[in-house]
Amino acid sequence: MPLLIGLMSGTSLDGIDAALIECTEPGAPGMAPAPRLLATHEVAMPPALRERLLDLCHADAVRFADLARAEDAFCRLQARAVNELLAASDLPASAVAAVGSHGQTIEHAPLGHHGQEAGAPYTLQLDNPSLLAELTGCPVVADFRRRDLAAGGQAAPLAPAFHAALFRHPRDWQLVLNLGGFANLTLLPPAASAAEVIGFDTGPANVLLDAWHQRHQGTPVDIGGAWAAGGRVIEPLLARLLADPFFATPPPKSTGREAFHLPWLEARLTGHEAPRDVQATLAELTAASVALGIEQAVAHAQAPAPAQLLPCGGGARNNDLLARLARRLPQTEVSVIAQHGWSADWLEAGAFAWLAWRRLAGLPGNLPAVTGADGPRVLGGIYAS
Numbered sequence: 001m002p003l004l005i006g007l008m009s010g011t012s013l014d015g016i017d018a019a020l021i022e023c024t025e026p027g028a029p030g031m032a033p034a035p036r037l038l039a040t041h042e043v044a045m046p047p048a049l050r051e052r053l054l055d056l057c058h059a060d061a062v063r064f065a066d067l068a069r070a071e072d073a074f075c076r077l078q079a080r081a082v083n084e085l086l087a088a089s090d091l092p093a094s095a096v097a098a099v100g101s102h103g104q105t106i107e108h109a110p111l112g113h114h115g116q117e118a119g120a121p122y123t124l125q126l127d128n129p130s131l132l133a134e135l136t137g138c139p140v141v142a143d144f145r146r147r148d149l150a151a152g153g154q155a156a157p158l159a160p161a162f163h164a165a166l167f168r169h170p171r172d173w174q175l176v177l178n179l180g181g182f183a184n185l186t187l188l189p190p191a192a193s194a195a196e197v198i199g200f201d202t203g204p205a206n207v208l209l210d211a212w213h214q215r216h217q218g219t220p221v222d223i224g225g226a227w228a229a230g231g232r233v234i235e236p237l238l239a240r241l242l243a244d245p246f247f248a249t250p251p252p253k254s255t256g257r258e259a260f261h262l263p264w265l266e267a268r269l270t271g272h273e274a275p276r277d278v279q280a281t282l283a284e285l286t287a288a289s290v291a292l293g294i295e296q297a298v299a300h301a302q303a304p305a306p307a308q309l310l311p312c313g314g315g316a317r318n319n320d321l322l323a324r325l326a327r328r329l330p331q332t333e334v335s336v337i338a339q340h341g342w343s344a345d346w347l348e349a350g351a352f353a354w355l356a357w358r359r360l361a362g363l364p365g366n367l368p369a370v371t372g373a374d375g376p377r378v379l380g381g382i383y384a385s
Contacts, residue, residue: 002097002360003038005085005138006353007078009104011181011207011257012314013053014220015044018081019349020089020096023357034166035354040346041085049073056106056126057257067126074104075128079135086136093137093385100356100380101142102348103127108256110154123155129383140383141356147380148366153373156254160186160199160370162351167340172307175294175332177325178348179315181207182255183290186370187297187306196369198301200251202293204260205315208282211262216275225320231280240268241285247292251300252372286315287324294329305331312337316344355379 001022008017020039045053052070056062082099086092103125112119129142145155163176163186176186183205189195206221213222222228244264246255269278298305309332315321316337326334337344358365364376 002357003091003095004097004100004353004357005082006100006102006349006351006356007081008102008349008352009045009074009078010313010348011105012210012220013045013050013104014314015042016078016081017042017346017349018085019346019353020085020091021350021353023354034341035162035350035357037342037346037350039085039089040343040349041081041088043077043081043084045077049077053104053106053126058261071126071128072131074126075131076135078132082132082136082138096138098139098141098356098360098382099132099136100144100352100354100359101127101129101132101140102144102352103142105256107258108156108254109258110149110156110254121149123149129381133383133385137385139385141359141380142383143381144352144355144365144379147377148371148373151366151373151375151377153366153368153371154252154254155371157184157186157199157201157370158355158366158379159184159348159351160197161365161367162347162354163199164188164197164367165354166342167310169307173301173303174308174310175306176310176312176337176347177290178313179205179286179311179318179321180313180348181205181210181257182260183286183293183315184254185290185293185297187294187301187303189301189303195301195303197367198251198297199367199370200293200297201254203247203255203286203289204282205286205313205321206318207257207260208262208265209279209286212265212275212279212282215262216279221314222279222318225283225318227276228279228283229320231274231276231278233284234273234277234281237268237273237278237281238284238288241265241281242288242292247289250296252370283318283321283324286321287328290325291328294332308333308335310335310337310340312344312347314345
């Protein structure tokens with residue numbers, strides 16, 4: 001059974017997640033068993049590198065030397081995550097078929113530069129798979145997104161195909177909701193159904209919550225959503241936030257920091273709001289936009305209310321946010337993803353390990369119904385060790 005390692009650094013920029021998974025051999029007959037999560041490891045993002053990457057995400061112009069320095073430091077941190085995971089698992093590099101590296105998204109503009117009417121679509125992930133292969137001794141699969149973009153797709157989200165491999169229920173419709181820096185959902189039809197999987201970004205999740213908490217409380221995470229839970233939702237502010245055209249845009253759609261950031265929020269504040277109430281309103285924005293996205297997905301699929309919602313990502317530990325979602329989704333049980341054999345914290349890293357396996361097997365990794373691409377495409381390039 002091939003072993004693969006997936007690497008993920010999301011928009012929260014808190015560290016590198018590395019997940020070791022086992023897949024079935026390419027071409028195995030019958031329905032392949034779901035990938036198995038074997039081991040995990042996380043390497044925290046050094047504060048100086050985090051600030052450097054954040055500066056690049058918001059820069060109007062950058063020096064090539066700054067990009068190269070950040071990319072080198074980021075890649076060496078990825079290599080450390082891989083090598084430490086291998087050591088903890090008592091595995092040589094030769095035991096791993098490939099490392100799937102997502103890279104660090106600096107800007108995502110599948111419709112061209114945000115705020116401009118025209119321009120070539122692009123998505124930029126900072127990565128150096130050649131150096132990663134050199135430092136780890138493992139083959140690397142990287143640059144997953146641009147093949148879908150070349151085929152007319154949004155290049156995101158890519159995880160719904162992995163969600164379908166793991167979580168389709170024999171009889172019920174259900175949802176997987178990733179609550180990372182941004183929220184993206186996957187609506188899964190029953191396993192026997194011919195209906196297509198639906199998935200798209202619904203809007204900001206932790207990206208605004210973390211940034212606002214950092215500004216007013218001095219730490220990057222509102223642990224458990226405790227600060228937001230003690231605030232009051234400012235309904236007029238919530239209405240102004242939800243008036244952004246992105247939320248009403250039908251899928252396929254994806255978004256990122258270039259669209260939702262603190263200046264976007266500040267432009268909608270009056271200046272008289274209590275900071276804790278703004279935090280509560282941002283939490284409610286995530287819950288409301290997710291609920292709206294679910295309405296869009298269910299209507300598109302002509303599906304019943306999903307039986308379960310499986311939250312993953314850092315937001316799955318935010319009790320206040322989960323409670324807000326439960327109130328807005330009374331017909332859907334907010335479940336625990338660990339009951340299905342995976343940890344909520346490692347699903348995205350596992351997805352890029354699985355996508356690397358798909359690349360090695362010559363199998364498509366995208367879902368055209370999700371990304372809007374012209375058809376299935378084999379994603380990523382292979383960099384030999």
